[in-house]
Amino acid sequence: MNFHKSSAEIIIPDGAGQNSALVDITHMGIGAHPDDIEIIAIEGILSCFRSTKRNFCGVTMTSGGGSPRGGPYENVTDTQMRSIRKNEQKKAAIIGEYSAQIMLNYSGEEIQTTGSEPVICDIVTILDKTRPDIIYTHNLADKHSTHVATCLRVIEALRRLSPRYQPKRLLGCEVWRSLDWLVGSDKIMLDSSHKENLSTALLGVHDSQISGGKRYDLAVQGRNRANATFSEAFEVDSCQSASIAMDMMELVGDESIDPVTWIRKKIRALENDVLERINTCL
Numbered sequence: 001m002n003f004h005k006s007s008a009e010i011i012i013p014d015g016a017g018q019n020s021a022l023v024d025i026t027h028m029g030i031g032a033h034p035d036d037i038e039i040i041a042i043e044g045i046l047s048c049f050r051s052t053k054r055n056f057c058g059v060t061m062t063s064g065g066g067s068p069r070g071g072p073y074e075n076v077t078d079t080q081m082r083s084i085r086k087n088e089q090k091k092a093a094i095i096g097e098y099s100a101q102i103m104l105n106y107s108g109e110e111i112q113t114t115g116s117e118p119v120i121c122d123i124v125t126i127l128d129k130t131r132p133d134i135i136y137t138h139n140l141a142d143k144h145s146t147h148v149a150t151c152l153r154v155i156e157a158l159r160r161l162s163p164r165y166q167p168k169r170l171l172g173c174e175v176w177r178s179l180d181w182l183v184g185s186d187k188i189m190l191d192s193s194h195k196e197n198l199s200t201a202l203l204g205v206h207d208s209q210i211s212g213g214k215r216y217d218l219a220v221q222g223r224n225r226a227n228a229t230f231s232e233a234f235e236v237d238s239c240q241s242a243s244i245a246m247d248m249m250e251l252v253g254d255e256s257i258d259p260v261t262w263i264r265k266k267i268r269a270l271e272n273d274v275l276e277r278i279n280t281c282l
Contacts, residue, residue, distance in 0.1 A: 001125050003104060004118035009086075011101040013094045021099045025057045028132035028167075030123070032111065032150040033064040034089040035206040038096075039220055040173035041136035042199055042243065043190035045096045049198060055099040057130055060089055061119070061150050063105050070213035084208045091205040096198070102126060108146040116153055123157035131165050139172025139179065139246050140263040147176060151248075152259060158252045170252055171245040178223060179244035180230065183269045188247055189231060192224055193240040 001010065001022075012021045027048050029041025037058040038045070048056035065082035076084065086103060093101035104122055111119055137154045138147035151172060158166055171188060173179075179187065192199060203217040204210070210217055224241040231242065246266065251257055 001129055003122045003125065005105045005122075007105045008122070009103045009105070011090055011093055011103070013090075013098055013101065016099075018100075021055075022057065022130050024055050025099060025130040025132045026054045027056045027134045028059065028130060028136070029056070030059040030061070030135060030137040030150065030154050032061050032108070032138060032144070032146045033067070034060055034085040035064075035092075035203065035209055035216065036060070036138070036147070036175060037089075037136075038092055038199075038202040038206070039175050039216070040138065040243075042192045042202070044134060044136055045098070045202065046192065046195050046198065048099075049097055049195065056096070057132065058089075058093060058098050058101045059123075059126060060101070060103050061106055061111055061153075062108055062146065063103075066108065067209065068213060069208065071211050073208050073212040076208075081208065085206075088206045088208060092202050095201050095205060108149075111146050111153060112149040116149075119153050120157050120160070123154060124160050127157060127161060128165065132167055134169045134171065135167045136171050136173050136245070138175060139248070140259055141172075141179070141246075141266070142174075142176050144176040155248065155251050155259065159255050163253075166252055167249075170248045172248045173243060173245045174223075178227075179246060180227060181270050182244065182246060182266060183273050186246060186266055186269060187231070188245045189227070189239075189242045190245055191239045191242050193228070193242070196241065199241075 010018060012018060027044035029037040029044060031037040031040055045056050048054040063082040064085040065078040069076055106119060138151040140151055142148050224243050227244055228237050228239050228242045251262055
């Protein structure tokens with residue numbers, strides 16, 4: 001595959017040929033930064049781990065060189081941080097036994113630019129080659145602009161594919177804003193209970209972020225455990241740990257749907273649910 005950035009890289013952890021590693025992808029995580037994949041796509045990673053029928057591919061859109069830093073990484077330059085985070089993402093791909101890890105190395109500004117044609121074309125190239133059944137990416141209600149932009153670029157790319165090559169599911173997952181506010185019918189629970197040790201290891205390799213001042217490992221574990229318990233008030237827990245996602249396939253299948261209008265309906269559904277409950281109890 002040829003990408004617009006000369007620094008873009010395809011990593012094949014097990015050393016297999018690129019074509020064979022990319023042809024049977026079933027699950028894909030498309031994250032804005034190194035370590036996002038291990039949060040948004042953990043269900044897919046765990047599902048594919050040691051499987052003979054399922055294969056995971058990670059796609060990281062940016063280098064992550066501008067991340068906040070402290071502790072032992074306080075004086076690391078942006079150039080050094082880019083190299084550190086790329087190596088951390090490689091380690092995660094090896095630990096999780098990904099079939100492939102693609103690093104596109106765009107800047108956040110390039111992802112956020114309206115009409116980001118090179119970005120969209122690179123995603124189309126990846127999807128046309130891999131044709132995954134399930135894609136995990138960021139959701140439209142995330143509060144990080146690069147995350148939202150990544151979500152929009154993925155939707156734009158998918159709309160360019162022939163319907164027969166589009167995935168069965170496009171899931172918008174939580175990072176910088178929890179999705180527990182979604183009403184029940186809009187909420188998709190992604191079980192991350194099994195192989196908890198693997199989940200911990202995958203986030204743990206991103207030491208530049210954790211030792212650098214952000215305990216993502218503990219925060220994600222805590223939120224997922226809370227999701228599992230607080231998702232339903234009148235039922236026993238169906239799992240011990242779960243992330244929450246929104247199904248965004250409707251945006252792919254119908255190009256006339258405006259993403260702003262679409263997410264506004266989700267927000268309005270929460271408003272209606274809250275007001276109806278209050279009015280019932282008055």
